[in-house]
Structure formats: C-alpha cells, structure tokens
Amino acid sequence: MISSIAELIADRIGSMPAGERRAAQTLIASYPMIGLKTVAEFSAAAGVSSPTILRFVARLGFQNYPEFQSSLQDELAAQLQSPAIRTLNPPSPGGGTASPMLEATLDNMRETFRHLSDRQLADIATRLAERRGKTFLIGGRFTDPLARYMAAHLAIIQPDVIHLAGQESMWRDRLIDMGKRDVLVIFDIRRYQDSLVRFAEKAHQRGVQIVLFTDQWLSPIARFARHVIAGRTAVPSAWDSSAALFVVAETLIGAVTRQLEPDGARRIREMEELR
Amino acid sequence: MISSIAELIADRIGSMPAGERRAAQTLIASYPMIGLKTVAEFSAAAGVSSPTILRFVARLGFQNYPEFQSSLQDELAAQLQSPAIRTLNPPSPGGGTASPMLEATLDNMRETFRHLSDRQLADIATRLAERRGKTFLIGGRFTDPLARYMAAHLAIIQPDVIHLAGQESMWRDRLIDMGKRDVLVIFDIRRYQDSLVRFAEKAHQRGVQIVLFTDQWLSPIARFARHVIAGRTAVPSAWDSSAALFVVAETLIGAVTRQLEPDGARRIREMEELR
DNA sequence: CAAAATACGTAACATACGATACAGCGCTCC
DNA sequence: GGAGCGCTGTATCGTATGTTACGTATTTTG
Incomplete structure (x- = not known):
C-alpha cells in the first residue's frame, strides 16, 4: 500500500x-x-x-x-x-502503563500550549481580572461542565461571575444585562451548537467581549471572539477530549487569581468566615 | 529573541x-x-x-x-x-518560560496513571458498563463539573445515568431509589465536604457500590468506596488542579464506551435521529 | 456628541504562474 | 546507416493570484 x-x-x-x-x-x-x-x-x-x-x-x-x-x-x-512521539518514543519512562489515551492527551496539551503564548493568556487573564463589568460563562453539551468549573473558581475571587445555565431561552434573556464592559467566556467544540453561535452573535452585537475556548478547527464563534483558545481534542476514543481545554482553563484561573492578589485572598478569607 | x-x-x-x-x-x-x-x-x-x-x-x-x-x-x-529538536523544543527545558503550571499538570497525570493499574480501570469500566442497575454521579464544590462531564457522556451510551444536582436535600431524597445493584461515582478532593461524606456513608449502608475520585490524601469517603482513584492535584497555583482526575474520567468514559460497543453505537445513532 | 482617525471590504488591476503547442534533438530498432 | 519514435526545451497563452486604490463603516478622541 x-x-x-x-x-x-x-x-x-x-x-x-x-x-x-x-x-x-x-x-x-x-x-x-x-x-x-x-x-x-x-x-x-x-x-x-x-x-x-x-x-x-x-x-x-x-x-x-x-x-x-x-x-x-x-x-x-x-x-x-502527531508530534514526534509516534516516530520514535519508547512509551515513556516509568514502565509506561501504555494507555494510548494518556499519551495522546499529554500530546494534546503540549501541542495546545505550544500554540498558545504566555502573552495571550496574560491578556485574557487581565481582561477577566480587571472586572470593569460582569463575567458570563457558558458551554456546549459536553463543555458546559468546563464553564461551570471555571465559574466556580472565578466566582470566589470576584463578584459578578455568572454561569449561564438551563435552557436557551433562559440565557437569551440575560442578554439584556450584557454590554460592552462585560466578558463572555464560551466553550464550543465540535460539533458546534447553533444555539451557542446565535447567542455569541447577539452578545457580540451588544459589544460584549468574547473569549472562546474551542478546538483546533475553530468554532464559527471565532468570528465574533476577541480571544480564541484553540485546544487539541483528538484522542483514540469515540469521543473528543476536552482535557487540554480544561488545563488551559485551570491555567487561566490561576493567572486571574494571581492578578487579583491580595484582594482575592482577602475575599476568600471573608468567604470562609461566612460559612 | x-x-x-x-x-x-x-x-x-x-x-x-x-x-x-x-x-x-x-x-x-x-x-x-x-x-x-x-x-x-x-x-x-x-x-x-x-x-x-x-x-x-x-x-x-x-x-x-x-x-x-x-x-x-x-x-x-x-x-x-531535525526531528529531535521538535520533540521537546518549545522553550528550553529548565529555563522554561513555558507555564510551570503545565509542567506540573503533566507530571501529575503521569504520576496518577503510574499508580493506577489498567486492571483497576478495566474493572471500574466493566462495573459501569454492565448496568445491572443505575449510575449516579455527584461531585463537590469544584469537582461537580467533572461529575457532570462524565454524566453527559455516559448518559448517551446507556440509560439510567443520573447526575445528582442541586441542594443536599435534593440528592438525599434520591437515596430511596438507590440499592445494591447501583453505582455511585463521587468526586471529592480537599477540602472534603461533610455533606458528601454523609451522603456516601448513607449510600454505602444501602449497599451501593461507590467509585471515588479523590486526591492523593484520600477523602474520608475512601472508607466506603469499592474503587478509589487517587489523582495528583498539586500545582503552583492558589488552587488545586483537577486535571489529572479529569483525564482519568475521560479514559474511563472511553473504556466504558468501548465495552458497550456495538450497542452504544446503535444508541448514539438512534439519539442523533431524535434530534 | 461631533469630528477625526482608523480599519475593513469591494472592485479593478497587473503580474507571475501553470498550462499547452510545437519544433529540435537524440535514441533505438530495423 | 536511415527512418521512426520519444523525450525535452522554447515560446506563447490564459488565468488565477497577489496587489492596490478607494469608499464605507466603525471606533476613538476631544
């Protein structure tokens, strides 16, 4: 052949x-x-x-x-x-468990971060940290948990962090509260959801700054996004992997947290006392 | 430069x-x-x-x-x-402008899988795939998104997958439906949530098989769990990282999917048609 | 809120690129 | 040694491509 x-x-x-x-x-x-x-x-x-x-x-x-x-x-x-790994790499030191899934995932992450500059991450973090306005987060069918994960953290270190949940009509109604000082974080990977694209477009028209987490083929939302993070998703499985995007999200959470010090720390303490 | x-x-x-x-x-x-x-x-x-x-x-x-x-x-x-350079090129090793966050995360994953036998993963996958009963998933404050993520996938390839959301009283009421044929997947990392521990204990008393995703220090729930997956969570950040657990979850999703072939594939097709 | 500056797309333009026709040359085979 | 065939290069053509000018929309600034 x-x-x-x-x-x-x-x-x-x-x-x-x-x-x-x-x-x-x-x-x-x-x-x-x-x-x-x-x-x-x-x-x-x-x-x-x-x-x-x-x-x-x-x-x-x-x-x-x-x-x-x-x-x-x-x-x-x-x-x-497919980075050199396959061409010449003993399955990893440490008696590699041989999980091709893990190897692919690690590759995805390296690849994702290779295309992602510290500068870009810092820019996004700054945007999220300066909080001139509100921060909205939303995701697709499989990626909404990532939006939730990020929201759960951000909501602790700053006010006005809103995860858009529930049915489409629910979040569409929140558009009324969104303006050009606000940021909308969207997660959308294949197969891209029309409802999300529509929502992003409307938000964009209202001047909302969009931060998009997507796969390497770029969701159509990239057209409206101010910042685009393209993560690798391919793994030897029936499903695509969101792990790389998850790590980027964590990195971003960490960066925002750092930028909000020491205010964030104080806020966390206050919150602990409230429990 | x-x-x-x-x-x-x-x-x-x-x-x-x-x-x-x-x-x-x-x-x-x-x-x-x-x-x-x-x-x-x-x-x-x-x-x-x-x-x-x-x-x-x-x-x-x-x-x-x-x-x-x-x-x-x-x-x-x-x-x-020079393919050699391509393998680990990006920035020089050690001098790493590259996010130390990423490096730590990758290490965490390798470490996590090193302590995780294929056998163990396969056992859990089998348990989840045989579906003699229902599958419940729940997580803590920061890890519940992982439970959602897993539920979103499992629910597609098999029936009776339930993510327990909302307030504590809500899921406590679901205990009535849970028996020894069922599986409960719990995500719980530091700081371990009392509400989850209590819930796990009650479920355990009812004979539910518990699969626990936790950190390397093991949530108290480990006492009741049939299977324990301990992931590394330490990263140079104010927060712990759930990335390693996320990857284990994805791996498990993939394994379960494979075991359910071709039934799962048929189910997916049917589902697509319903949209 | 007005005015200037900047950015973007449409449309026309010129160039350089790939494609083709044709003629010359060498090689092979009677 | 001559006739035929095949391979190659030169020259020309049409077109797809990159480029530029200009008008409109959008954003920024005073």
Missing part, C-alpha cells in the same frame, strides 16, 4: 525518463520542500525545464500542479499533527 | 485590529498550513477579506505575501531537518 508521495515516487521512478527522474531525485533530496515552491523554482533546482516538472507530476497521477501541492501539504499537516 | 513567525505573531497580536487578529488566530490554530495556501483560501478560512490578510503579513514585517510564505517554508524545512 502506498500512503505517501515519497513512496509513490520510489515506486515509479524506475519507469521515468531522464529529465523526470532528475525532478524526482531533486524532490526526494529535500523532501518535500521543493514541491511546495513554484514550478519555475522546482525546475531550476532540478536543472530541467518547467514542462518536465509538469509532466513529472502528471505521471504521478495528479491532474495539475496545485493538486500535487495540496497533496504534499496534507501529508505535511498530518505529520505535524 | 524572536525566532519563529509564531512567536512574532504572539508578540504583536495584542496590537492588531480585530480582523488581523482573526487572521493571526486562524494561522496559529493550524500552524503553519494555512499560511502555505493562497491568500484567497487563507482569507476564507479566517472569515476576512484578502486585503486584511495582506495587511496582516505586512504588519509582521514582510514585503509581500510570497516572502511571508517563503519564511514559513524555511521554518518548516528547519523543523523537518
């Missing part, structure tokens, strides 16, 4: 004329970068003419050059998605 | 107008693949117009779009050359 273009080339290079073979070897030599450049550059690097390059990709079975490039890109994307 | 375009973006995303920020977020979310495609595709993916994309790359300091793409390609090429 042939799964990559490199294998495809290796398979057919024997039956290629000289010029195309040079093209093939050039591509293999610095696979796959040359193939992502223009026909002109490719041909120059291989020392052949552009039509030869085009005949080369045609022989590989592609209709045209862009199609060939897309194929290369997809291959690359697939490689980048 | 800024060495990658991703860092460059992270550095400047704060001072970007809304449209360009969307472009930035879209690029980061599937870094760097979108940037290798055409301006039209990029703009469509980001939901903005092509000029916005061009202004975005201009703001990053590139003269034109092709120059930007070349830069991305060079970066990719460098990454592909």
Whole structure:
C-alpha cells in the first residue's frame, strides 16, 4: 500500500525518463520542500525545464500542479499533527502503563500550549481580572461542565461571575444585562451548537467581549471572539477530549487569581468566615 | 529573541485590529498550513477579506505575501531537518518560560496513571458498563463539573445515568431509589465536604457500590468506596488542579464506551435521529 | 456628541504562474 | 546507416493570484 508521495515516487521512478527522474531525485533530496515552491523554482533546482516538472507530476497521477501541492501539504499537516512521539518514543519512562489515551492527551496539551503564548493568556487573564463589568460563562453539551468549573473558581475571587445555565431561552434573556464592559467566556467544540453561535452573535452585537475556548478547527464563534483558545481534542476514543481545554482553563484561573492578589485572598478569607 | 513567525505573531497580536487578529488566530490554530495556501483560501478560512490578510503579513514585517510564505517554508524545512529538536523544543527545558503550571499538570497525570493499574480501570469500566442497575454521579464544590462531564457522556451510551444536582436535600431524597445493584461515582478532593461524606456513608449502608475520585490524601469517603482513584492535584497555583482526575474520567468514559460497543453505537445513532 | 482617525471590504488591476503547442534533438530498432 | 519514435526545451497563452486604490463603516478622541 502506498500512503505517501515519497513512496509513490520510489515506486515509479524506475519507469521515468531522464529529465523526470532528475525532478524526482531533486524532490526526494529535500523532501518535500521543493514541491511546495513554484514550478519555475522546482525546475531550476532540478536543472530541467518547467514542462518536465509538469509532466513529472502528471505521471504521478495528479491532474495539475496545485493538486500535487495540496497533496504534499496534507501529508505535511498530518505529520505535524502527531508530534514526534509516534516516530520514535519508547512509551515513556516509568514502565509506561501504555494507555494510548494518556499519551495522546499529554500530546494534546503540549501541542495546545505550544500554540498558545504566555502573552495571550496574560491578556485574557487581565481582561477577566480587571472586572470593569460582569463575567458570563457558558458551554456546549459536553463543555458546559468546563464553564461551570471555571465559574466556580472565578466566582470566589470576584463578584459578578455568572454561569449561564438551563435552557436557551433562559440565557437569551440575560442578554439584556450584557454590554460592552462585560466578558463572555464560551466553550464550543465540535460539533458546534447553533444555539451557542446565535447567542455569541447577539452578545457580540451588544459589544460584549468574547473569549472562546474551542478546538483546533475553530468554532464559527471565532468570528465574533476577541480571544480564541484553540485546544487539541483528538484522542483514540469515540469521543473528543476536552482535557487540554480544561488545563488551559485551570491555567487561566490561576493567572486571574494571581492578578487579583491580595484582594482575592482577602475575599476568600471573608468567604470562609461566612460559612 | 524572536525566532519563529509564531512567536512574532504572539508578540504583536495584542496590537492588531480585530480582523488581523482573526487572521493571526486562524494561522496559529493550524500552524503553519494555512499560511502555505493562497491568500484567497487563507482569507476564507479566517472569515476576512484578502486585503486584511495582506495587511496582516505586512504588519509582521514582510514585503509581500510570497516572502511571508517563503519564511514559513524555511521554518518548516528547519523543523523537518531535525526531528529531535521538535520533540521537546518549545522553550528550553529548565529555563522554561513555558507555564510551570503545565509542567506540573503533566507530571501529575503521569504520576496518577503510574499508580493506577489498567486492571483497576478495566474493572471500574466493566462495573459501569454492565448496568445491572443505575449510575449516579455527584461531585463537590469544584469537582461537580467533572461529575457532570462524565454524566453527559455516559448518559448517551446507556440509560439510567443520573447526575445528582442541586441542594443536599435534593440528592438525599434520591437515596430511596438507590440499592445494591447501583453505582455511585463521587468526586471529592480537599477540602472534603461533610455533606458528601454523609451522603456516601448513607449510600454505602444501602449497599451501593461507590467509585471515588479523590486526591492523593484520600477523602474520608475512601472508607466506603469499592474503587478509589487517587489523582495528583498539586500545582503552583492558589488552587488545586483537577486535571489529572479529569483525564482519568475521560479514559474511563472511553473504556466504558468501548465495552458497550456495538450497542452504544446503535444508541448514539438512534439519539442523533431524535434530534 | 461631533469630528477625526482608523480599519475593513469591494472592485479593478497587473503580474507571475501553470498550462499547452510545437519544433529540435537524440535514441533505438530495423 | 536511415527512418521512426520519444523525450525535452522554447515560446506563447490564459488565468488565477497577489496587489492596490478607494469608499464605507466603525471606533476613538476631544
């Protein structure tokens, strides 16, 4: 079975004329970068003419050059998605329990944070901590618990933290209280919920700043969001994993808490006394 | 020092107008693949117009779009050359600008699973999957969202999954429905809640099998529990972390789902049709 | 609240890119 | 050694792509 273009080339290079073979070897030599450049550059690097390059990709079975490039890109994307772990990694020191689920989850988290700058987290934390207005949180079918989790913590260190629960009509009515000084934290991963998108749009129209937790494919809500956190969700399971988003949420909770010191600490003490 | 375009973006995303920020977020979310495609595709993916994309790359300091793409390609090429660096590259180890929070969380998960045998997880999964009786879930102040999360999934693949919400009196009344064929999943970490302990004790007296998610110091409920999952919770933050427990929960959800195949799959399909 | 500044999208433009037709050259096989 | 075939490069064409100018909407500032 042939799964990559490199294998495809290796398979057919024997039956290629000289010029195309040079093209093939050039591509293999610095696979796959040359193939992502223009026909002109490719041909120059291989020392052949552009039509030869085009005949080369045609022989590989592609209709045209862009199609060939897309194929290369997809291959690359697939490689980048699954970090080196699979290529060469003994299941982890410590007699790895071998739970592929755990390994995938850890990868997801590393990957998620790799695409997430400290700066961005700090910006969001500041926005949540300055509390010029209220903070609303809501989530989808499976992610609403994350919204609750975050709300449970934030509500302790500052006032005006509201988790939007219950039916759609319930939260829609809360829109009336939401304005441009407020922040709305939304969790929405595939399959994205129309009701949430609608709600986000309305909130956005009212000037509410939206912080979106979503997956790497970005919920449509990203269009209205001021801040977008894209977490990796793929795991070897029937379900998507929200673990990476959960960790980001915890990190954010920690950052907000730190920013609210020492006020937050005082507030916590007061709260303890009230029990 | 800024060495990658991703860092460059992270550095400047704060001072970007809304449209360009969307472009930035879209690029980061599937870094760097979108940037290798055409301006039209990029703009469509980001939901903005092509000029916005061009202004975005201009703001990053590139003269034109092709120059930007070349830069991305060079970066990719460098990454592909040395796969070793890619495994644990991001910031240097030890010097870690990277959130110590993340590192601690990852350690917690590894530690948690190291003390958790596959056998134990499989046993619990079996118990939850055989559904001779009902499954009840409940959590504490901060962990109840985990109970909800688990309930949301389990309820889809099998009937009689009940999340106990609301006030203490509410769930105490549900005790009447609970018997020795039923399972109670409890989440309880420091500071352990008396109300939960009391509830667990009563349930235990009625013969309910208890599955406890707790921290490494073990909630008093462990005395009544049939299965105890002890997760690490310590992180450099004002709060404890429930992330490790969250991952165990997800793993368990996955295991139960697998055991219920293909019945679960059929049930999911039926459910989809009902919407 | 008014006015200025900034940001965004629409539409027209020019360029550069991929595609194609055709002619020259070398190679193979009678 | 000559005729035929196949491979390759040059030159040209159409088009998709990146670019720019301008008008409108939105936000910011006094």
